[in-house]
Amino acid sequence: LSPSLALKCLKSPDPQETHKGNSPKHESAAGRSVPEEVLPKLVEEALVWSSLHGLVVGDGNNKRSGAVPGVGLVHxxxxxxxxxxxxxxWRQACELAPIFNELVDRVSLDGKFLQDSLSRTKNVDAFTSRLLDIHAMMLADNKKEEIRLGLHRSDYMLDAETNLLLQIELNTISCSFPGLSCLVSELHRSLLNHYGKHLGLDSKKVPGNTTVSRVAHALAKAWNEYNNSSAVVMFIVSNEERNMYDQHWLSAELMERHGVNTLRKTLAEINEEGKLLPDGTLCVDGHTVAVVYFRSGYSPNDYPSESEWKARILMEQSSSIKCPCISYHLVGTKKIQQELAKPNVLERFLENKDDIAKVRKCFAGLWSLEDPASVGDAMERPEYFVLKPQREGGGNNIYGDDIRETLTRLTTEGGEGLSAYILMQRIFPTSYLSYLVREGICHHDYAVSELGIYGAYLRNKDKVIMNDQCGYLMRTKFSSSNEGGVAAGFAVLDSIYLT
Ligand code: ADP
Ligand code: MG
Ligand code: MG
Known part of the structure; x- marks a missing residue:
């Protein structure tokens, strides 16, 4: 199928165009704007609420804010x-979570599928190649992960023209904002409780969001399966982490509600302090590690030297529960997303026909660049596509004329480099006039949103202990920005108002 034919719809190539018309779709939140006399009060109340309730991150203007908790906080x-x-x-997205959880688990068990699908990527992408090497090493050792914990987030955009919920990507490692996302929902409920009448909005239409407690619950359940009451949950973190409070919310929940201790370590520290006991037990800094929870380790920058790779291998060889294990990590690559979207591939991993149909319905157009027809289509109409490398964390995708340039360069260089990327249909969500607050300043412009649904999956051998949807994260960015990460500085945290 030619990419152009398979596009689920043809959208305005310029999202700016869509809000020039008078379509009611393009008005501000629920079709209202905030009266000028109310706006400053609303912003101030929101800023106070955030500060009092821990809806905070480290302030980039303060050098110590990424290393020392309590220093240099900003909302x-x-x-x-x-x-x-x-x-x-919204319901559709929530229903998909357990199906995707199960899909990840099934695909993770097919080592050959993962290795084969990523074999060309391996030749041109050094980072993915290292991950595949670890995966191959575990296959060769016949390493079995009997207890598997997945904490995923499937991200979607709502296509404006068709109203279809289309998946942007499925994250299987280091899904951020389980802590802060629920606070934003609470912030919005609180603001609407006070100002809802002025604005014609009802706080009950903001769905409750309990991500932090549900994700902590999943981690605690996994810890429980490990069955060693003195063991800890180890968070893999970066040296500099301005989003540390999001992580501390989880640690606090683990401690206060479940009595589970957590440890924060960098990959370099694990290499220094970690050792494997003969029975496979991982000990770090004198603690037995029940669960390894990655909040770093998903990007090449997280591995500046061989030490970090050694730490990754040590953990993978251990009997600790890895969240994620190397195969779960690989299932979350964009290449695997694209392979799963090919005809008859989902059928290899899922039996239930309804589930297959539900998953397929949310797939946007996805193509490999090994097909010359895809390259041709993208060159001809780059505004309808996104070019994606195997990277995480935002800021890596290629859009518009840059697609043409990149494809021309890679083709001239011999074409192998094309395997580092996948091609995706560009989705154009409805833009709404929005008020986005950053560093105490409120900006007003058209913005688009991306909905993330958290999912948790835990199994021990044949027993599925948990397979749930775990709350949501809405992120909103100005329509003029292509990328979406909050931590990367493109987007803000948001919640939803059900219509
Ligand atoms: P990452 O793993 O870096 O988050 P994503 O696939 O989520 O990679 O892409 C980053 C951002 O780029 C998304 O948050 C979204 O804003 C935008 N984006 C990605 N894919 C598409 C698409 N198909 N259509 C429109 N925007 C997209
Ligand atoms: Mg991602
Ligand atoms: Mg993303």
Whole structure:
């Protein structure tokens, strides 16, 4: 199928165009704007609320803010009002979470599928190649992960023209904002409780969000399966982490509700302090590690030397529960997303026909660049596509004329480099006039949103202990920005207003 034919719809190539018309779709939150006399009060109340309730991140203007807790805090960037979202698509996204959880688990068990699908990528992408080497090493050792914990987040955009919920990507490692996302929902409920009448909005239409307690619950359950009451949950973190409070929310929940201790270590520290006992037990700094929870380790920058890779291998060889294990990590690559979207591939991993149909329905157009027809289509109409490398964390995708340039360069260089990327249909969500607050300043412009649904999956051998949807994260960015990460500085945290 030619990419152009398979596009689920043809959208305006310029998202700016869509809000020039008078379509009611393009008005501010739930079709209202905040009266000028109310706006400053609303912003101030939101800023106070964030500070009092821990909706905070480290302030980039303070050098110590990424290393020392309690120093240099600033409110997390947020949208002042929740973004309208249709109830049926919201339900659809929630229903998909357990199906994707199961899909990840099934695919992770097919080592050959992972290695084969990523074999060309391996030749041109050094980082993915290292991950595949670890995966191959574990296959060769016949290493079995009997207890598997997945904490995923499937991200979606709502296509404006068709109203289809389309998946952007499925994250299987280091999903951020389980802590802060629920606070934004609470912030919005609180603001609407006070100002809802002025704005014609009802706080009950913001769905409750309990991500932090549900994700902590999943980690605690995994810890429990490990069955060693003196063991800890180890967070893999970066040296500099301005999003540390999001992580501390989880640690606090683990301690206060579940009595589980956590340890924060960098990959370099694990290499220094970690050792494997003969029975496979991982000990770090004198602690037995029940669960390894990655909040770093997903990007090449997290591995500046061989020490970090050694730490990754040590953990993978251990009997600790890895969240994620190397195969779960690989299932979350963009290449695997694209392979799963090929005809008859989902059928290899899922039996239930309804589940297959539900998953397929949310797939946007995805193509390998090994097909010359895809390259041709992308060169001809780059505004309809996104070019994606195997990277995480935002800021890596290629859009518009840069697609043409990149494809021309890679083709001239011999074409192998094309295997580092996948091609995806560009999705154009409805833009709404929004109030986005960053560093205490409120900006007002058209913005688009991306909905993330958290999922948790835990199994021990044949027993599925947990397979749940675990709350949501809405992120909103100005329509003029291509990329979406909050930590990367492109987007703000948001919640939803069901319509
Ligand atoms: P990452 O793993 O770096 O987060 P994503 O696939 O989520 O990679 O892409 C980053 C951002 O780029 C998304 O948050 C979204 O804003 C934008 N984006 C990605 N894919 C598409 C797409 N198909 N259409 C429109 N925007 C997209
Ligand atoms: Mg990602
Ligand atoms: Mg993403």
């Amino acid at each position: 997390a960037p947020f949208a002042l009002l929740p973004v309208p979202f249709p109830t049926s698509q």
